[in-house]
Amino acid sequence: MLVAKILQKSALTVVMVAIAVMLLFPIVITFTNSLMTELEIGINYGPIGQIDKADAGRANPFVNLKLIPDKVSLKQYDKILVGSPKYLMMFWNSVFMVVPIIAGQTLVAALAAYAFSKLQFRGRDPLFLVYVLTMLMPFQVTLVPNYIMADKLGLLNSPNAIILPGIFAAFGVFMLRQFMLAIPYAYIEAAKIDGAGHLRIFCTIIIPMIKPGLASLVILLFVDYWNMVEQPLIFLDDPFKQPLSVYLSTINKAKGIAFAASMLYMSPMVLLFLYAESYFIEGIQLSGIKG
């Protein structure tokens, strides 16, 4: 009986580990390939994009997907960090767009979420529905009027054309409301009896209780805005103002350093994720439970 149980548990674990390995494979291969020399990358991935018939005579027309480098080298990193100042510039462009958006949206959304979850006022539910609807809409739906609006406000070709709409996006309101709904109303009533105002209740009761929610919101926003592509392409004409996400997709053609570039680009996100992982997962879990 016991043996059968252990066997079953092990078999299930093996299956799940196999799935996990498949999911992690792209990350692992990016990492190991970032340690290859440019020459080795060129040999392995040269066939990408080649038209077939031209090299029909060649021995190996396929990509050679390789996990272990022949020779470990940090040349790719060196070339990006030391040899191409553009990379670092774009990196900072990204940071200066993403950080204000995250800070702003978290604050603005927390305030609004409090009103939507813990205050009674007329028109609350219809207004919230409007928030949910805009949240679901892809960026392109309001592209034209947004562009006109940015033009009128003099925001075109400035990072503010991306930062301001980012701060007021509905996603944060939706997420944080979800967490606040889980806080029993009794806490607020008790504080009210003690004479606390709403601002006090918000700062001393609500905020400490939704820490996992805040952590998961910050990570999800980071992932989303660190990767933005459409907005900068439309609102920023100047190539030197573009964020890393746009720049990287263009240097992908230079495969020699693309893997290390990817690793560097991914690292802030992975580090943040690993740092706040338990909060993040707890946060995601809580968000789905209360509807």
Next chain:
Amino acid sequence: MKKWIRKDTSAALMFLAPSGVGFAMFYLIPFAMGVFYSFMDSTVDSQFVGLDNYRELLASSSFRQAASNTFYFSAVSVPLILVLSLGLAILLNQNIYFRKWLRTAFVLPLVVPVASIILIWQMLFDWNGSLNAWLSYFGSERVDWMKTDAARNVVIVVYLWKNIGYNVILFLAGLQQIPRDYYETAQIEGAGRLRQFSSITLVYLTSTMFFVVIMSIINSFKVFRETYLIAGDYPHESIYIMQHYMNNMFMSLDIQKLTAAATLMFGCIFLIVMGLFAIERRHRKFME
């Protein structure tokens, strides 16, 4: 009670003001303007043209292509991700080793940036890519993944890969909320596994399901980024979706078609969300 509500209203105004002002300025007003333009013949000195723009839009074959692709993609990938992630969550909820590690591994793809995905995508799905290398090793014909209808499946795979872990965690949390003795009672009363799944698991997962569906729809629109970066403005026709269409209309300054398409898309999303809310409300009544 009345007094309380009035007091709440003034507080609500203060809490909502920062978000409300910005939200109106960058989302609500632009959206209303968009709907307005969709009935006009141009954005300056415009004249009301009724449904002309819509008629023209519906006559355009590239719009119809984009609309049906978008519909197909959502109709296939959202249910697919629901089934797969619920399945994985149920397995992960069993007695298993390394549960915490597995959970982490499952969500990690979420933080992988677009550019890296594209790099791997090329390596795997190029005509000379690894997938074709494996196929030919086993003696099958190569497939031109990005330039045939197969492109559709590639996009679905990328979507699943990226978003499955997030849903698994959501479902796992929902599963852990269901009290164990419900299942025990059901077992004593002779309910089979399938019966237990449909009348306990699914019923108690409904509010989680609601949340997961909304997130999955949002994320299904985000696959556009990857598709756009890998295949540009005009990818193979099987993966040409609404966002490509709207982007291209923007580039060619065909504002009428763009705003009409945007309004129609909004209409569809509106119907879906209203449907979801209706189901949720009914379920809540049922639970009470």
